[in-house]
Structure formats: structure tokens, C-alpha cells
Amino acid sequence: MKNLTKALTVGAITIATLLGTSTLAHADTTTSTGKIKLEADDSAVTPLDPTNPDAPTPAIPDSSDPGNTGTGNTGALTIDFLSNIDFGTQKISGKSQTYRAVNKNPYIQVTDKRGTGAGWTLTATATDFTDGSKILKGSQMSLIDGQVRTQSDNQSAAPTTSDITLNNNAQIVLSAEANAGMGTWLNVYEGTEGNNDNVSLYVPAGNLAGDYNSSITWTLEDSPSAD
Structure with a gap:
């Protein structure tokens, strides 16, 4: 009888192992x-x-330009x-001089929220420096050595910055190719406060x-430059 019980027990274990619980x-x-x-x-x-686009929005974007809170453009x-x-x-x-900007971090900010990836171009022109009827x-x-910055999680490719000498002809400052420059981008001319080497004014003697x-005058066009 004991041998029969052992045989039945072994048989039950063997069947359970073959079938497995997953089959149920x-x-x-x-x-x-x-x-x-x-x-x-x-x-x-x-x-x-x-200085840090990820930081909370500054109360004064440019400390050397405290009254400037942005364009408000929509x-x-x-x-x-x-x-x-x-x-x-x-x-x-008595001789020609190059003067440096007082601003420590002068910058330009552009935002593309179209969602088309069409690209864009920012150009600038400038009038002569004048005082009434007098011309400098x-x-x-x-403007040289601009640093292109954005928030750290921006997934878009960056626009390209260019060194420029301003005059009455349109100069390309920033250019975003197709599928670049989406979101908010800054072009920062970072330098020493009171003596910024990246923003200068050359004034001849006399x-x-x-x-x-x-x-x-800054112009933002809704397509990449053809250049």
C-alpha cells in the first residue's frame, strides 16, 4: 500500500511539472x-x-538697461x-578711439512658436550717430562673438550667429535654417561690465x-537667408 501511495504522489508531481501552472x-x-x-x-x-535661460525670469533682463522690460511683441x-x-x-x-559698451550682457531674444520649422533670419541696420545736425x-x-543660448531642454537645432558692423545696409545677425531656431533663443554678447570687448564703437579723431x-532697426523675417 505504501508503494502505491508513493507511486501516486510521484505521478501527481510529474504531471504538475509537465503541465506547469502557466497553462492555467x-x-x-x-x-x-x-x-x-x-x-x-x-x-x-x-x-x-x-546668463542662465533656465533660471526664473529676471526682473531686469539687462542690468545696464533697467528700464527695458522687453518689446511686448505678439x-x-x-x-x-x-x-x-x-x-x-x-x-x-587727439587720435581715433574704440570705445566699449557699458552693458555686461547685452542680448537679443527671438521666439519661434509657428511650429512649421520654416526657419527665419534676423537682420539689423543702423543710422549714423547724430546730435541734431552734427554727425559722428x-x-x-x-557686435562680435555672440553666444547663442536657450533653455536646456529645447529639442531644436540652434540658429547661427554672425559678427557684424552696423551700417545702413541690412546685416544678418542670426539665421535659423529649416527645422532650426524653434522655441526661444538668445544671442548674448557677454563681456566685462563697463568695458565689454564684444560690443564696440570706433570713433575717428576730428x-x-x-x-x-x-x-x-531689427527685422525678423519668416524664412532662412538666401545667402
Whole structure:
């Protein structure tokens, strides 16, 4: 009888092992969906911190330009911020001089919220420096070594920055090829406060004293440059 009991027990274990417990379970697989629709946005964009675009929005974007809080421009492709450049008060010299901007981090901010990947081009022109009827003869304002920055999680390719000497002809400052420059981008001319080597004004000798100003016009076009 004991031998019969052992035989039955071994047989039951063998059958359970061969069949396995998985043969008794039922698996049911199906799918669901997630969806989102992205569309262009035409609201204004707040200026970002030029030293750290991931930081909370600064109360004063450019500390050398405290009254400037941004353009407030609306649309799907916008210029959000432009620093006003200050070269301070200088003594007339007997020879030609190059003066440096007071601004430590002057910058330009552009946002593309079209969602088309069409690219864009930012150009600039400048008038002569004038004081009433007087012209600052032969002067040249230059912007060099711009640093293109954005928030760290931006998935778009970056636009390209160019060194420029401003005059009355349109100069390309930033250019985004197709599928580049989407989101918010900054072009920062970072330098030393009070003596920024990257933003300069050349003034030849032989000019009159005066309080001179130049008007810079920035144009953002909704396609890459043909150049």
C-alpha cells in the first residue's frame, strides 16, 4: 500500500511539472492611445535671463538697461528683447578711439512658436550717430562673438550667429535654417561690465563734442537667408 501511495504522489508531481501552472493562466493584451494637438501661439514672450535661460525670469533682463522690460511683441515669430547699447561718457581724444559698451550682457531674444520649422533670419541696420545736425563722422558700431543660448531642454537645432558692423545696409545677425531656431533663443554678447570687448564703437579723431545717438532697426523675417 505504501508503494502505491508513493507511486501516486510521484505521478501527481510529474504531471504538475509537465503541465506547469502557466497553462492555467489567461493573458489579455490590448492598446489605448494618447493624443495632443500642437498649434501656433501668438502671445508675448517674457525675456529670459541671458546668463542662465533656465533660471526664473529676471526682473531686469539687462542690468545696464533697467528700464527695458522687453518689446511686448505678439505673434508666432517675435523679437522679445533688445538691449539698448550704452558707450558711456568719453573724453575727446587727439587720435581715433574704440570705445566699449557699458552693458555686461547685452542680448537679443527671438521666439519661434509657428511650429512649421520654416526657419527665419534676423537682420539689423543702423543710422549714423547724430546730435541734431552734427554727425559722428566715420564711426562704426560692431557686435562680435555672440553666444547663442536657450533653455536646456529645447529639442531644436540652434540658429547661427554672425559678427557684424552696423551700417545702413541690412546685416544678418542670426539665421535659423529649416527645422532650426524653434522655441526661444538668445544671442548674448557677454563681456566685462563697463568695458565689454564684444560690443564696440570706433570713433575717428576730428569729431565734435556732443550727445550722439544711433537708431538700430531689427527685422525678423519668416524664412532662412538666401545667402
